[in-house]
Amino acid sequence: MSVVELSTPLDEGAVRALHVGDVVTVTGVVVTARDRAHAYLAGADVRGELPFELAGGVIYHCGPIGQKTAAGLRVISAGPTTSARMNPYERLVVERYGVRAIIGKGGMADELLETFSRVGCVYLSAYGGCGALYARHIGTVVDVFKQEEFGAPEALWLLEVQGFPAIVTMDAHGGSLHREIRQRSRQAAADLGLP
Amino acid sequence: MDDALARELVELYRRLATELPDDVVEALREASETEEAGSPARLALDAILEDIAIAVRDRVPMCQDTGLPLFWVSVPPGSGLREVTDVLTTAPRRAVAEIPLRSNAVDPLTGKNPGDGVGPGIPVIHFEPSPDERLHIRLLLKGGGSENVGRLYSLPDRKLGAGRDAAGIRAVVLDAVVRAQGMGCPPTIVGVGVAGSRDAAIALAKRQLFRPLDDKPARPEMASLERELMEAANRLGIGPAGLGGRTTVLGVKVGVAFRHPASYFVDVSFCCWACRRGTLDWPPEAGEGDA
Numbered sequence: 001m002s003v004v005e006l007s008t009p010l011d012e013g014a015v016r017a018l019h020v021g022d023v024v025t026v027t028g029v030v031v032t033a034r035d036r037a038h039a040y041l042a043g044a045d046v047r048g049e050l051p052f053e054l055a056g057g058v059i060y061h062c063g064p065i066g067q068k069t070a071a072g073l074r075v076i077s078a079g080p081t082t083s084a085r086m087n088p089y090e091r092l093v094v095e096r097y098g099v100r101a102i103i104g105k106g107g108m109a110d111e112l113l114e115t116f117s118r119v120g121c122v123y124l125s126a127y128g129g130c131g132a133l134y135a136r137h138i139g140t141v142v143d144v145f146k147q148e149e150f151g152a153p154e155a156l157w158l159l160e161v162q163g164f165p166a167i168v169t170m171d172a173h174g175g176s177l178h179r180e181i182r183q184r185s186r187q188a189a190a191d192l193g194l195p
Numbered sequence: 196m197d198d199a200l201a202r203e204l205v206e207l208y209r210r211l212a213t214e215l216p217d218d219v220v221e222a223l224r225e226a227s228e229t230e231e232a233g234s235p236a237r238l239a240l241d242a243i244l245e246d247i248a249i250a251v252r253d254r255v256p257m258c259q260d261t262g263l264p265l266f267w268v269s270v271p272p273g274s275g276l277r278e279v280t281d282v283l284t285t286a287p288r289r290a291v292a293e294i295p296l297r298s299n300a301v302d303p304l305t306g307k308n309p310g311d312g313v314g315p316g317i318p319v320i321h322f323e324p325s326p327d328e329r330l331h332i333r334l335l336l337k338g339g340g341s342e343n344v345g346r347l348y349s350l351p352d353r354k355l356g357a358g359r360d361a362a363g364i365r366a367v368v369l370d371a372v373v374r375a376q377g378m379g380c381p382p383t384i385v386g387v388g389v390a391g392s393r394d395a396a397i398a399l400a401k402r403q404l405f406r407p408l409d410d411k412p413a414r415p416e417m418a419s420l421e422r423e424l425m426e427a428a429n430r431l432g433i434g435p436a437g438l439g440g441r442t443t444v445l446g447v448k449v450g451v452a453f454r455h456p457a458s459y460f461v462d463v464s465f466c467c468w469a470c471r472r473g474t475l476d477w478p479p480e481a482g483e484g485d486a
Contacts, residue, residue: 128380151308
């Protein structure tokens with residue numbers, strides 16, 4: 001199986017070349033953002049306020065566990081959280097800030113596929129629950145923005161990642177593995193007698 | 196005794212956050228063998244098994260969501276409920292700081308997360324009488340993703356064609372699994388509670404999540420219902436991580452209580468594959484003292 005190696009910041013061409021089913025690794029910097037951070041990013045335009053650049057960036061739906069060590073803050077567990085909760089905000093966040101990839105679990109609303117196609121963005125699935133596994137691909141914690149105000153799980157963690165593995169499950173060509181599986185499972189349920 | 200018990204509870208938290216029960220690991224291993232080599236389902240299960248191994252080896256939480264603590268405590272006669280409650284609510288504070296766990300207790304009005312993992316309503320504690328002279332503490336660290344996809348149904352449900360019988364229960368369980376898709380970290384363990392009040396149905400469904408996967412109900416019709424529900428759920432093709440495959444659930448466990456003639460509630464509660472359940476008996480050995 002071939003693996004597409006992506007480096008941040010992602011350029012539009014690299015993102016548009018991806019298709020559902022592609023296995024990728026991400027190296028560079030990702031920013032965690034979940035419920036609270038999405039409400040914040042989708043509120044007023046905060047580009048001037050963010051201590052990092054989101055254009056060409058990767059958002060990771062994740063609330064990590066950090067541990068203070070002599071060598072500084074270290075992430076010990078950091079798997080994906082359910083992305084569907086971010087559905088109400090993501091279109092605006094992707095469009096306004098120029099985000100090129102989202103990592104999460106469970107997939108996102110079909111409506112986002114139009115945005116992904118128009119601006120060039122993809123959704124990457126990571127395996128839910130595998131926090132210890134993904135932490136091994138996380139290096140330096142560059143910053144934890146809004147920790148005081150949002151609390152650690154909801155803060156925006158700026159993380160250096162190395163070879164972070166994921167699968168393209170929503171692409172910039174209107175494809176979604178989640179839509180496919182949802183339709184297939186509904187058909188299977190109908191075959192089992194569910195209306 | 197309180198401090199010794201609190202220490203043991205912190206160790207229980209550590210064990211649960213970093214080590215899955217053997218029956219769940221075994222079920223995941225067996226599931227991996229039934230999925231085709233190289234398939235998304237197989238890759239997901241192998242990643243899960245690797246995650247489990249790393250967590251044990253490095254003594255780190257397998258999942259960053261270290262859950263909402265759900266206690267079921269059997270209390271012997273003469274135990275002070277206040278004392279026991281105090282220990283159960285102080286231990287999580289220490290566990291969050293020492294292991295560390297993620298602090299998952301948030302004020303819903305201010306959005307403030309005090310950072311110590313406890314607050315009004317957290318942990319959730321259910322008490323029941325102990326069958327003997329010891330305290331039996333059952334704890335489940337329940338992930339938020341799987342909690343969010345749980346559903347409560349009131350039967351009959353016309354849309355689902357679900358009546359007040361086993362076929363109706365089957366219909367709502369399948370509906371809940373289809374709606375959950377990959378959001379609750381499948382393969383999940385499904386707890387079903389049938390009762391005459393909404394709170395009783397939910398509590399009964401959650402209680403089922405503590406049953407070992409090979410636990411069979413005494414009533415034969417219940418055993419066959421559980422088996423049938425599991426087989427049907429695994430025909431939906433949602434699969435591990437919701438990326439397709441044969442293994443959508445590791446088990447379906449059903450609890451039934453009596454109901455009011457007017458009411459028929461069925462709750463479907465999910466536990467993610469990271470089913471971090473375990474027990475602590477206190478004192479550790481029967482007859483070890485009058486704790």
